[in-house]
Amino acid sequence: MVVALASSSALLSPGPDGPIGVLICGHGSRNRLAVSEFAELAALVARRLAPLPVEHGYLEFARPILRDGLERLQQQGVKHVLAVPAMLFAAGHAKNDIPSVLNTFAAETGLRVDYGRELGVDLKMIQAAGARVREALDQADADDREAGREPTPLHETLLVVVGRGSSDPDANSNVAKVTRMLVEGFGFGWGETVYSGVTFPLVEPGLRHVVRLGFKRIVVFPYFLFSGVLVSRIRQHTERVAADHGDVRFIQASYLGDQEQVIETFVERVHEVVAGETAMNCSLCKYRAQVLGFEREVGAPQHSHHHHVEGLTDGCDLCERECTGACQPDGVPIPLGNHQHTHSHGHSHEHEHGHDHDQAHGQDHDQDHGHHHHTPYPHADHPLGPSSLRP
Numbered sequence: 001m002v003v004a005l006a007s008s009s010a011l012l013s014p015g016p017d018g019p020i021g022v023l024i025c026g027h028g029s030r031n032r033l034a035v036s037e038f039a040e041l042a043a044l045v046a047r048r049l050a051p052l053p054v055e056h057g058y059l060e061f062a063r064p065i066l067r068d069g070l071e072r073l074q075q076q077g078v079k080h081v082l083a084v085p086a087m088l089f090a091a092g093h094a095k096n097d098i099p100s101v102l103n104t105f106a107a108e109t110g111l112r113v114d115y116g117r118e119l120g121v122d123l124k125m126i127q128a129a130g131a132r133v134r135e136a137l138d139q140a141d142a143d144d145r146e147a148g149r150e151p152t153p154l155h156e157t158l159l160v161v162v163g164r165g166s167s168d169p170d171a172n173s174n175v176a177k178v179t180r181m182l183v184e185g186f187g188f189g190w191g192e193t194v195y196s197g198v199t200f201p202l203v204e205p206g207l208r209h210v211v212r213l214g215f216k217r218i219v220v221f222p223y224f225l226f227s228g229v230l231v232s233r234i235r236q237h238t239e240r241v242a243a244d245h246g247d248v249r250f251i252q253a254s255y256l257g258d259q260e261q262v263i264e265t266f267v268e269r270v271h272e273v274v275a276g277e278t279a280m281n282c283s284l285c286k287y288r289a290q291v292l293g294f295e296r297e298v299g300a301p302q303h304s305h306h307h308h309v310e311g312l313t314d315g316c317d318l319c320e321r322e323c324t325g326a327c328q329p330d331g332v333p334i335p336l337g338n339h340q341h342t343h344s345h346g347h348s349h350e351h352e353h354g355h356d357h358d359q360a361h362g363q364d365h366d367q368d369h370g371h372h373h374h375t376p377y378p379h380a381d382h383p384l385g386p387s388s389l390r391p
Helices: 032-048 066-075 090-110 121-148 169-186 202-212 229-244 260-275
Strands: 020-028 056-058 080-084 112-115 157-161 190-195 217-222 248-251
Touching: 020 032, 020 066, 020 260, 032 056, 032 260, 056 066, 056 260, 066 090, 080 090, 080 169, 080 260, 090 112, 112 157, 121 169, 121 217, 121 248, 157 169, 169 190, 202 217, 202 229, 202 260, 229 248
Parallel strands: 020 056, 020 080, 080 112, 157 190, 157 217, 217 248
Antiparallel strands: none
16 A cells, blocks of 8 residues: 655665665656656656665656566665655646556555655746746847847746646646746746647647737747657647747747756655655545536546556657657647547545645657546537647
């Protein structure tokens, strides 16, 4: 059973169950660049936590899988694992899929596994996001000066933050909170939140709406941990809109990656597990509360649907590392509307995982699992959502 620690203990000291190790739990991707970036970030976290054993694993599309990581820790003599989800917010993957795998392994082996919380809406994460936005703005201002132009003031600039998108409204709302923190922190003239899939508004229709506001400069910031198919699509959909609006300057900021404050947040999450501070927040969790429009999902069982793609590494060979859309006739990836995979599964709180429930994961999920049985997303026919991009 995955439980939250009830009392504090020294991070490097063996707990009552024996030596402690850390597992960083990722989603996985067919995108080679995303997988290598995740492994590099895990290595940075491991250096920060040394000499504590640290391993990582993925739910799907990459190796090592989560069970591989757990077994490697066991081989190093670890008896007590602190598992931290490498997710920006907590929706289906952090709430169901990862705990399901951890619970199963713990039940089979007797290994103690304590589950931490996702990165979440956190001061350090806002600082990391701000650093990426600042980098983009500084480069744009430098380009203006080099071209003999006066840089555009911030209050005449619009910020668009792109979230992963989830069928969990709590996860989606947290992306909107990040947007507001950045808009108010920088003093942008306006801010909007769009999503790369599942919910509305999607990137392209969302951007076509915001250009009507009349701002001459728009910063597009993908609030993602790593590269991947979705980040490539965000860039390409932005370029589509920019091509139709030559009078608007679009600035594309980088995703979070291994920004120092991201590393700091991961380390902080590990310490929280040890100290028993992984506070659960279920007030807006659609699996626990009667969230408006999602009442049917309260009390749904916890399970994972990733076994058939666990460890699957066979992917597209057209792109060496990062998805370029080369597999599509026009060089642009399949419209997001054709990706009807929500992955916010049922959830039960019988496992005491002790994390906040508000996630849209930071890595892409690029396979249609139509055979999975999900509760239908109530707004699937929204004109600015995925169905609007169906052929």
